[in-house]
Amino acid sequence: MIKASFMFQTRTPHLAANRDLRVRAVWIAALSFSCALVACHADADDPAGQASELRDPIRRQNAISNLSRLYAKALAEHEGDRSSEAVKKIADAIYAPMNDVYLDAPQDIQNGQSILDLMAEMQDARTIPSLVQALRFRTGVSEAHATRAAQALRSIQIPEAERSKVIEALAAALDRVRGSTGQANRLRIALIRSLRAMRDSATAASLTKMAMAQREDQDFQINRMAAVALGELGLAESADSMIRGLYLFGLGQPNMRMNDVAAEALVRIGRPSLGPLLRTLDGQNQDANDLAEAYIAAVRAVNPRAAAQTSVRQHVSSEAAFALGALGLPEAFPPLLAETESGDSARALQACIAMVRLLLPDAEREALREVLVSVYEALPDHVSGAAKRVQLLTVMKHTYDPKMLPFFQKEMNDRAQIPDVRIAAASAYATLANKEELRPIRRYVSQEQNPRDGRHDPMLDAAEECDVALRCWQEKLRSSDPVLASKASFMLGRLGRDNAAVISSLVSKLGDSSPEIRLAALAALDRVAVHGSQEAIDKIEELRVAEQGRSVWNVFGREALPVQARLRLRLES
DSSP states (O other): OHHHHHHHHHHHHHHHHHHHHHHHHHHHHHHHHHHHHOOOOOOOOOOHHHHHGGGOOEEEEHHHHHHHHHHHHHHHTTOOOOOOOOHHHHHHHHHHHHHHHHHOOOHHHHHHHHHHHHHHHOOOGGGHHHHHHHHHHOOSSSHHHHHHHHHHHSSSSHHHHHHHHHHHHHHHHHHHSSSSSSHHHHHHHHHHHHHHHHHGGGGGHHHHHHHHOTTTOOOHHHHHHHHHHHHOOOGGGGGGHHHHHOOEEEEEEEEEEEEHHHHHHHHOOOOOGHHHHHHHHHHHOHHHHHHHHHHHHHHHHHHHHHHTTOOOOHHHHHHHHHHHHHHHHGGGGHHHHTTSSOOOOHHHHHHHHHHHHHHOOGGGHHHHHHHHHHHHHOOOOSHHHHHHHHHHHHHHHOOOOOGOOOOOOHHHTTSSSSSHHHHHHHHHHHOOOOGGGOOHHHHHHHHHOOGGGHHHHHHHHHHHHHHOOOOHHHHHHHHHOOOHHHHHHHHHHHTTOHHHHHHHHHTTTOOOOOOHHHHHHHHHHHHTTTTTTTTHHHHHHHHHHHHSSSHHHHHHHHHHHHHHHHHHHHHHH
């Protein structure tokens, strides 16, 4: 018994070992069978392994999720530096498999969108094949792909060898978009922004077509965006299109226009704009005349009274004069002077507004004063003439010319004038007067009982304190009182020409909550920054981006954009 037991014990280890081998073999076989059925998966933290799983439609969504997680994690750990070795290593491993799958599986719309999202995050030029393919969208199916691709391309440094291909794809996609749905408009916006980011003259044809289109299925804001992008190229050949833009309007929406951005574009183009604008001012641009006639008809449909108060000639002249004033070239002075002699008070007034904005040499300042007074005195005496007198007194104030003070004094003391005219003249005097020039306006205020004249007191007290001291006026500019801050702007405009500290002070008020303060600072800035100002250009651009579409920008933008363009032109000359 003992022997048998011993024999049993000595054989047992061999039996156990054999049994373990057999069990292990069974498990290996089972595991192999299992892998064959469901496939063995790459490590979730292995970029190359996950990229290889993109080929499997079943594993694709999970693989994209892992790749997005790994790339985002690496990017965060290296403070957003896409050029770091760790981030580049992931990009190197995944860009080619992602391209292959996107190009070979166009039917997988959902995962294709996720791949484009990751490509947009990568900002890698090696993904351009997929992004260009995405721009060949299927209407009603993959517009979102094209939108994401356009957004991605805007952030990529496009290699020179591929620029033409990318621009052609963007332009072709923009030409194919139809409809006024939110998706269609999002795609148009993304495509225009990408074309704009190229800053390439090859984009001009596509942008011009989009900017000039009058279509019922296209929001006119799209036209404006395209015009801005086109204007930034500053191409001389775009001058005629941008002059057309002065008169273009949204179908059924005559209040939707692009005259402000078109004028800005013409200033960016610079001197090549001058000749076509002068021909338009003279009535020789038939396209402008036809558009003006269509615009007045569109206004008549919604506001017959407003339409009856203008004519084709007035409308064409007004917009051309505005653009010439925005351009600011002194060569426009004689043609604008001729406009003041047209016999049409509306045209004459618009010409005066434009002439005040020209960068005239001192030798022509006297001629400017004379024509302003001449137009003023030729205005009719009835109520509408008085309204134009008030407007022209404001224009005269913007000459920043102390030699206008005697004229303002005469008008404010003329008791035969309508009260509003006298008040406007007094306001103009108070706005420009220094300490030595206060006596006439003090006398006027003491003799008048109109409560609106009380607004002059802060201006007069500030003039007593500051006189011609720039630093004092810079301090007053910080006031939250629109009357006092505007007075300070005008005094800085009068006294601070080409002064860097004054320019910075005025720039600081461009974003003020008060439109009155903003506009006064902007006008003074235009006066003093004779050699341009990058600081002002950047601030206006910042405000445009932040406020586009808001009411505050609608008021400010029409004046700010041409001033910005003019400052840029001076800076570059």
